[in-house]
Amino acid sequence: MLNVFQYLASSNRILAYGAMFFGLVSLVVLVLLPFETRLILGINLWIKPLKFAISIFIFLVTSIYILEPLPYSESKRSVMSWILLITMLVEIICILFQAARGQLSHFNITDPIGAIMFPLMGLAITIAYLVYGVILYDYFRLQVSLPGELTWAIRISIIIFLIGLISGFMMGSSLKHTIGMADGGPGLPFTNWSTVAGDLRVSHFISIHAIQVLPLLAISLPYILPQNFPIKNLVIICVSGTVYLGFTVATLLQALHGKPFIRI
Numbered sequence: 149m150l151n152v153f154q155y156l157a158s159s160n161r162i163l164a165y166g167a168m169f170f171g172l173v174s175l176v177v178l179v180l181l182p183f184e185t186r187l188i189l190g191i192n193l194w195i196k197p198l199k200f201a202i203s204i205f206i207f208l209v210t211s212i213y214i215l216e217p218l219p220y221s222e223s224k225r226s227v228m229s230w231i232l233l234i235t236m237l238v239e240i241i242c243i244l245f246q247a248a249r250g251q252l253s254h255f256n257i258t259d260p261i262g263a264i265m266f267p268l269m270g271l272a273i274t275i276a277y278l279v280y281g282v283i284l285y286d287y288f289r290l291q292v293s294l295p296g297e298l299t300w301a302i303r304i305s306i307i308i309f310l311i312g313l314i315s316g317f318m319m320g321s322s323l324k325h326t327i328g329m330a331d332g333g334p335g336l337p338f339t340n341w342s343t344v345a346g347d348l349r350v351s352h353f354i355s356i357h358a359i360q361v362l363p364l365l366a367i368s369l370p371y372i373l374p375q376n377f378p379i380k381n382l383v384i385i386c387v388s389g390t391v392y393l394g395f396t397v398a399t400l401l402q403a404l405h406g407k408p409f410i411r412i
Contacts, residue, residue, distance in 0.1 A: 153168065159212055159213075159216050160211075160212040160216065162226060163209075163211055163215075166208050166233040167205050167209045167212075170205040177194050177197050177201060177244075180194050181194045181195070181198065186250050188247070188251075188252060189252070190333075191340055195338065196253065197240070197243050197244050199338070200240060200243050204240060207236070208232070208233065210359050214359065215228065215229065217292040218283070218286055218287070219290055228283070232276055234272075235273065235275050235276040238269065243269075245261075245265070253266070253269070254269070255320075270320055274313075277313055280306055284310065287303050287306065288303065296381075297380075297382045298367060300385050300386060300389075301389070302362075302363055304393075305360075305363060305389070306359060308355050308358035308396055309359050311355050312351075312352050315352040315355065315400055319348050325347055325348045326346065326347055327345060327348065327403050327405075327406045333345065336410060336412075341408070341410070342409075343412040345406055345408060346404060346405060346408065347403055350402075351397075351400035351403060354395060361392065362385065362392060365388055
């Protein structure tokens with residue numbers, strides 16, 4: 149574990165220490181969970197901070213690997229890393245603060261503090277998406293020292309990641325994530341995705357985690373396919389990316405039609 153952190157820190161100290169912080173936040177929140185009796189929308193109020201802390205930890209580690217191949221100057225890499233880290237800190241601080249108060253963090257404009265924090269979180273996430281827009285542009289514009297299939301896996305995955313803005317803005321504009329009923333009904337364990345109505349969080353989750361799934365697939369192909377496999381790795385990645393995008397869109401349309409991802 150120490151060797152992994154040392155490797156990450158040698159590549160990007162800012163994001164490595166940021167990821168370590170979010171890992172610690174995840175552990176602290178996990179410890180708090182069993183001792184909490186308060187609920188928000190029917191679930192333990194620390195569940196949401198835990199989900200976001202874990203997700204941001206994964207996001208920051210992924211960002212280290214995505215930024216590393218780009219031939220950036222040290223100053224540009226640092227600026228982009230600081231922007232990503234600060235936007236994620238804004239997000240988690242607002243979520244933790246509202247959870248501690250027993251208040252909703254997202255879609256909360258009735259509580260005076262929430263009315264400030266919710267737009268602030270939206271602004272922070274939008275800025276993070278803009279940074280990834282620049283990264284995508286640079287992956288097409290600049291020469292990177294990666295195999296073709298991995299380069300395209302990163303390009304396609306960032307495109308799908310950015311498409312996640314659509315479901316994000318839909319949730320923000322409607323001030324809820326459930327289609328067909330109010331937020332807070334029956335849901336799947338941990339994710340709490342609705343099992344009786346449409347849920348925009350499903351498509352959003354799938355889209356934002358494309359930046360892990362597709363690059364990992366590209367990295368694993370040489371190890372899981374025989375050397376003389378007739379289909380080129382680049383073709384497999386392009387087809388997989390298309391299928392993944394289709395799945396993202398399909399789950400969005402499913403939610404918009406008020407149908408749950410999994411009905412129980």
